[in-house]
Amino acid sequence: MKQIIIEGSNKLRGTINIGGAKNSAVALIPAAIMGEGISTLTNVPCISDCDDLLEILKLLNVDTTLNDGKMTIDTRHVENKIISEDLSTRLRASYYFMGALLARFKHVEMYFPGGCNIGARPIDIHLKGFEALGAKVKKEDSKYIIEADELHGAEIILDFASVGATINIMLAASLAKGTTIIHNAAREVEIINIADFLNKMGAKISGAGTDEVIIEGVSSLHGGSIRVIPDRIEAGTYIIMGALLGDKLKVSGIIPEHLAILFSKFDEMGINYELGDDYVLLNKAKKIKPANIRTVVYPGFPTDLGQPMSVLLTQCDGISLFDETIFENRMGHVKYLNSMGAKIEVSGKQATISGKTPLHGAQITATDLRSGAALVTAGLIAEGTTTINDVEHILRGYERIITKLSDVGAKIKIVEI
Numbered sequence: 001m002k003q004i005i006i007e008g009s010n011k012l013r014g015t016i017n018i019g020g021a022k023n024s025a026v027a028l029i030p031a032a033i034m035g036e037g038i039s040t041l042t043n044v045p046c047i048s049d050c051d052d053l054l055e056i057l058k059l060l061n062v063d064t065t066l067n068d069g070k071m072t073i074d075t076r077h078v079e080n081k082i083i084s085e086d087l088s089t090r091l092r093a094s095y096y097f098m099g100a101l102l103a104r105f106k107h108v109e110m111y112f113p114g115g116c117n118i119g120a121r122p123i124d125i126h127l128k129g130f131e132a133l134g135a136k137v138k139k140e141d142s143k144y145i146i147e148a149d150e151l152h153g154a155e156i157i158l159d160f161a162s163v164g165a166t167i168n169i170m171l172a173a174s175l176a177k178g179t180t181i182i183h184n185a186a187r188e189v190e191i192i193n194i195a196d197f198l199n200k201m202g203a204k205i206s207g208a209g210t211d212e213v214i215i216e217g218v219s220s221l222h223g224g225s226i227r228v229i230p231d232r233i234e235a236g237t238y239i240i241m242g243a244l245l246g247d248k249l250k251v252s253g254i255i256p257e258h259l260a261i262l263f264s265k266f267d268e269m270g271i272n273y274e275l276g277d278d279y280v281l282l283n284k285a286k287k288i289k290p291a292n293i294r295t296v297v298y299p300g301f302p303t304d305l306g307q308p309m310s311v312l313l314t315q316c317d318g319i320s321l322f323d324e325t326i327f328e329n330r331m332g333h334v335k336y337l338n339s340m341g342a343k344i345e346v347s348g349k350q351a352t353i354s355g356k357t358p359l360h361g362a363q364i365t366a367t368d369l370r371s372g373a374a375l376v377t378a379g380l381i382a383e384g385t386t387t388i389n390d391v392e393h394i395l396r397g398y399e400r401i402i403t404k405l406s407d408v409g410a411k412i413k414i415v416e417i
Helices: 022-034 048-059 092-105 124-132 163-174 189-200 232-245 256-269 303-313 334-339 369-381 401-406
Strands: 002-007 012-017 038-042 063-067 070-074 107-111 136-140 143-147 155-157 179-183 204-206 212-216 225-227 246-252 273-275 279-283 292-295 318-324 343-347 350-355 363-365 385-389 411-416
Touching: 002 369, 012 232, 012 401, 022 038, 022 048, 022 070, 022 092, 022 163, 022 189, 022 232, 048 063, 048 092, 092 107, 092 124, 092 143, 092 163, 124 136, 124 143, 124 155, 124 163, 163 179, 163 189, 163 204, 163 212, 189 204, 189 225, 232 246, 232 256, 232 273, 232 279, 232 303, 232 369, 256 273, 256 279, 292 303, 303 318, 303 334, 303 350, 303 369, 334 343, 334 363, 334 369, 363 369, 369 385, 369 401, 369 411, 401 411
Parallel strands: 012 246, 038 225, 155 179, 292 318, 363 385
Antiparallel strands: 002 385, 002 411, 038 070, 063 070, 107 143, 136 143, 179 212, 204 212, 246 279, 273 279, 318 350, 343 350
């Protein structure tokens, strides 16, 4: 078990370089097994979720190498095996092996995926999509058996613009006979990254990044290469930290348009920043106006930035509202923020945040990945020492977070207990 210990109230100065997007990498890695041959991914983030996916590839007899962010995936000896409960439940993104294995082998057996406890995240939409493509789904306790004699194209209308379902159906449909159209598809930029990779492997996908994705099935795919796009959520988290503690803090390696909604909120709140082609420069904001944050699907404010953003709202001069519309358990960090001196009242999926409130160090616990990012942010601005428990959640999605923050002046360390 690990803890993060932070001595707060230190300015952040220097450069933080943003790594590859977690939400792209965790789909690109399973997608690679659909190609017959060797695929290469670059800018792969150094996070535990990617390590866990490599364990699944090893089970499937896929040879991999990973060196300095470059991953090679050799599928020439791939075997279709049952993905064990232990491996499936380590992370939510294990479910992308459903679409990938179904596409290549027309049969997959694996257990219900894991991930953060941020609310009910059923995979019904995924399964309905597979069934529309001609698959049969059988559930035995927590194990799924999905198989098809043949996959065929279909018109699929998603009940909700789910990122996971859009990607999973896109994977399966790439090797189906005929044309598949996904209506009400998610539009997140990570989906474009994955579609680009599949197309380089020989797929025929158009419309990624819009609400209508068209997939013309092909008979086989080959190896391909792709660079993982920068992680807009990692970037947004450090940008928020810069608004609170920056002293010419540079967050580099970003794609500014992926963060347009965050910068729009900063404009509304009176937070100054200097934006370059692939970076943003930030100083601590002296006076921050209150704001209302409502998380919605892309291109709206991302649910994964809602919790870190709520820490910024505690430092606004007035009352702000935080309205989470995607998941019902995004408020796990609030009681810990209140124990540090925040004034936050929660009603269901909404929080009323009264500021400005000074924060002080405390013993707190990360309940999920983005909760953990919020608590690190709070610890950095708090007076005194903050100790965060269950930090394994944080390490799932933020590569080398201790090193990156230490290098710009934070007094932060990780310890084994």
